[in-house]
Amino acid sequence: MATFLTKLRSSGRLKAVWHDPDRAYKTLCSFSETERDGGKDLERAARRVSDPELRGHLERHARDEVKHADLFRTRALELANEFALTTHGDETADKPYDLSRGRPGLELDAHGFFSAGLIDELGDLEYIAMLHVAEERAAELFTVQSSLTDHDPKTKAIFEEILIDEKYHVAYTKTFLDKWRHEGREREVSNALKTARDSRLLGAWKRLGLRSAGGFGRVLLFVFYWTLVLPFGFIARLRKPATGLVTPSVELNDGQH
Amino acid sequence: MRILGISAFHRDSAAALLVDGVPVAAAQEEHFTGKLGEWSFPRRAIRSCLDEAGVQARDLDRIVFYEKPLRKFERILAMQLGAFPRSAKTFSSSMFLWLGDRLWMKNRIIEELEVPDERISFVEHQRAHAAASYFTSPFEEAAILSIDDMGEWATTLLARGAGNEIESLREVHFPHSLGLWYSAFAQYLGFEPGADEGLLEELAKQGTPSSLDKVRQTLSACGEEGGFQVHSEHFRFQHDASRLYSQGLIDLLGPARAPGSPIAEGPEDTRCCDLAASVQAVLEERVLALAEELHRHVPSSKLCLSGEVARNRSLVRHLRTDGPFEQIYLPPSPGEPGAALGAALEYSCSIAGEPRAFTQEVAAIGGKLAASPEDGAVSLSKAEIPTLIAARLAKGEHVAWVRGGVELGDRSWSARLLLARADKEDALGGLLETVQNRVPCAPCRVAVPAARLKDHFEVPDGVEHALRFAHLELKPLEGQAQLSKLAAADGRVWVQAIDQRYDPQLCQVLESMGAEGGLPIAAMTDFHLRGRPLVRSEADAVEAFQRSRLDALFVEERLYERKA
Structure with a gap:
């Protein structure tokens, strides 16, 4: 399954993202934001867990995420300067990688399901299971990115460096899940992993649905623009907007217009 | 009458709750999500306001959104058509967004809050801004000027405020x-x-x-x-x-x-x-x-x-x-977050005809600190905190101070502060550097007891309200060499006047610094890391403290110190 997904993701559509500096810039910004959010959550988690060994791992993990955020951000700014890109506030990822916000409010990020303060809502075991599944996916995702950036050694080097950390993250979370299994919490671990994987799949399904509908809607509107809107466009160009001070024309009301 | 005001989908979404004309809670979404400039529907902010007031969404008499979506859509459509064919690229994305989501704001609110549609109202965007200023001011009559980036059609509003009413006169x-x-x-x-x-x-x-x-x-x-x-x-x-x-x-x-x-x-x-x-x-x-x-x-x-x-x-x-x-x-937050409060006030006073019942003397509206002691906390008594802070500042330390609920907007006037001695070399830059890495040109302000302001600065008349919420910069008096070092290139210092009536603790800190022979003035900025919103909870504050180079953090009646 993973191989199939990897192949699917390695399609020309994704390659194109890394060959377009503007799309690459946006995607790197989005990755940076995601890593920083993850780091914040992990720092909080590190303070909450009772096991000192797990705390140590989470603290290192949090530092890794912040380091990744800085690496992505720095590379994004290098690209922005190199190609004189116009940056603006809402740096959403390029569509093929818009894993975070199919629609604002889904509260799923690029790893799939972090949200600020997640540890406060889940227990240690559920949190680590969620983290494990997320890191497995992140490792897979960054392997794909690395393979798509051969033409850009600086960006590729970042993915390679991050991959080393991701493998460690997968390994230590697995160690703790195994430890809990051996302590007789096999069922809890299985359920937590299942919940984590289901929520990721559900999120992916929702995003796919939204994106498909979005793509179709946009195509329809584009066609609409060059057919039905065209005459109205010419008419609208003849009308000059009001300039200077004008007297308010609408009476006070609490309706939508 | 319970009125909830909402601002969203432009930048800095927020919510504010009014009970019988008095704001009892206000919150900004970015403080919960940690994402600077968060513009999504402020469901966490709303939840926080309702929880604080002990009110259920179904108990709200009115939910007021801070702009009129149909009129704004009309403007966007007209602009897209007017820019034909240059708008070919942007038309489909903006229409998709509006036809798929923004236009149905009423349904969105019904879905989020599970309230009947007859309780949902919309006010004009510039009037929400105007109301946020006039209806929180101490004036019984005033001229009102709202200068903004966008709303429905109006970007600027000239209005008259008299008693309970705002009369729109001219727009741009x-x-x-x-x-x-x-x-x-x-x-x-x-x-x-x-x-x-x-x-x-x-x-x-x-x-x-x-x-x-x-x-x-x-x-x-x-x-x-x-x-x-x-x-x-x-x-x-x-x-x-x-x-x-x-x-x-x-x-x-x-x-x-x-x-x-x-x-x-x-x-x-x-x-x-x-x-x-x-x-x-x-x-x-x-x-x-x-x-x-x-x-x-x-x-x-x-x-x-x-x-x-x-x-x-x-x-x-x-x-x-x-x-x-x-x-x-000027209100503490004259921009978008404040417009959530403005929308509620506009409905309450202008549309429902409720009497004005509020003057904004302090920036925070309601709000309790989400507090739970973290590792390393040392308990203190409330009375000793100003003295301890003053002593640390006198030693040249950089101190963070967190009290009560966080204010609306990206600045803090008393609840989330970073303080340093103002007479230190590069006091303002050094303070910023402890938390944010220095941004070129990033401004930093000084806190001065309101009663001492004229001892140190040229103060024009009629600006006491603007100074309370740090909306002005002042020129130091001749001979104030230490203050001149704090000035920007134009020779002025960004000043916040601290009124003894509204923030006696901070006044005590400043007076203690003055009593020990220093200036009764502190360099001050807002407690957040670079690219992050103001810290909200005690956990956020401790986390930011750990990632900063601050020397000490005071949270309500607890102290956190940097470990050696």
């Missing part, structure tokens, strides 16, 4: 927007539009306005006295919010500054500083003309100012010193 309509015009120049100069306009203002202080004629070609007077128009050939914000300026502006002024590039001292930076100074000067010209016109319609001595552009401190100073009004009031 999109695309003629001072806010977007200024943001476009911010973007041209490499800053982030909608976020870093303050940096453009700071850059302006370092230049001379040598490009006035060229900048006036982009914004000129027109029609009735005070009216203005933005010349569309230089801008793209009419139909595209991602890049606000066009090739026309580059042809007029030369190449744009690369985004994020450092500001050094070279010929290119001189050009940028001079251009910024020219933009600031032209903005002030236009706003002074608007104020003169407003004063002709409303010959009051008092002005209530609001909208995103009102955050420009140099502009506020010019309005007071060169404009026709003797007293100026």
Whole structure:
């Protein structure tokens, strides 16, 4: 399954993202934001867990995420300067990688399901299971990115460096899940992993649905623009907007217009 | 009557709850999500407001959104059509967004809050801004000026406030927007539009306005006295919010500054500083003309100012010193987050006819700190905290202080503070560096007891309200060499007057510093990390403290110290 997904993701559509500096810039910004959010959550988690060994791992993990955020951000700014890109506030990822916000409010990020303060809502075991599944996916995702950036050694080097950390993250979370299994919490671990994987799949399904509908809607509107809107466009160009001070024309009301 | 005001989907979404005309809770979404400028539907902020007041959504009498979606859609559609065929790229994305989501705001609110649709109301965006200023002011009558970037059609509103009513007198309509015009120049100069306009203002202080004629070609007077128009050939914000300026502006002024590039001292930076100074000067010209016109319609001595552009401190100073009004009031948050409160007040006073029952004396509205002791906390008594803070400041330490609920907006006036001694070398820059790495031009302010202000600064009359919420910069008196070191390139210091009545603890800190032979003045800024919103909870504060180079953190009655 993973191989199939990897192949699917390695399609020309994704390659194109890394060959377009503007799309690459946006995607790197989005990755940076995601890593920083993850780091914040992990720092909080590190303070909450009772096991000192797990705390140590989470603290290192949090530092890794912040380091990744800085690496992505720095590379994004290098690209922005190199190609004189116009940056603006809402740096959403390029569509093929818009894993975070199919629609604002889904509260799923690029790893799939972090949200600020997640540890406060889940227990240690559920949190680590969620983290494990997320890191497995992140490792897979960054392997794909690395393979798509051969033409850009600086960006590729970042993915390679991050991959080393991701493998460690997968390994230590697995160690703790195994430890809990051996302590007789096999069922809890299985359920937590299942919940984590289901929520990721559900999120992916929702995003796919939204994106498909979005793509179709946009195509329809584009066609609409060059057919039905065209005459109205010419008419609208003849009308000059009001300039200077004008007297308010609408009476006070609490309706939508 | 319980009224919930909501602002969302532009920037800085927020919620505010009014009970019988008095705001009891207000919260901003970014403080919960940790994402600076969060604009999504403020469900966590709403939940926080309702929880704090002990109210269920079904108990709300009215939910008021801060703009009218149908009228805004009409404007967006008209602008997209008017820009045909240049809007080919943006039409489908903006229409998709509006037809798929924004237009159905009423349904969204019903879905989120599970309230019947007859309880949902919409008020005009500029009137929400105007209400946020006038209905929180201490004035019984005043002229009102809201200068913003966008809303439905109106971008600027001239109005009269009298008792319980706001009367709209004149408007300026999109695309003629001072806010977007200024943001476009911010973007041209490499800053982030909608976020870093303050940096453009700071850059302006370092230049001379040598490009006035060229900048006036982009914004000129027109029609009735005070009216203005933005010349569309230089801008793209009419139909595209991602890049606000066009090739026309580059042809007029030369190449744009690369985004994020450092500001050094070279010929290119001189050009940028001079251009910024020219933009600031032209903005002030236009706003002074608007104020003169407003004063002709409303010959009051008092002005209530609001909208995103009102955050420009140099502009506020010019309005007071060169404009026709003797007293100026600005709410703590004159921009988008404050408009959530404004929407609720506009409905309560103007539409429901409820009497005014509120004057904003402190910035925070309700709000308790989400507090739970973290590792390493040391308990203190409330009484000893000011003395302890003053002692640490006297030793040259950088201290964070967290008290009560967080305020609306991106600044904190008392609840989330970072403090340092003001007479230290590079006090302001050093303070910023402890938490945010230094951003070139990033401003920092000083806290001064209101009663001592005239001992140290030239204070014009009629600005006490503006100074309480740090909307002004003042010139130090002759001979105040230590204060001159804190001044920006224009010789002025950003000042917040601390009133003994409203913040006795901070006043005590400052007076203790003065009593020990130092200045009763502290360098002060807001407690957040770079690129992050203000810290909200005790956990957030401890986390930010650990990632900073601050020496100590005081949270309510607890102290956290940096481990060696």
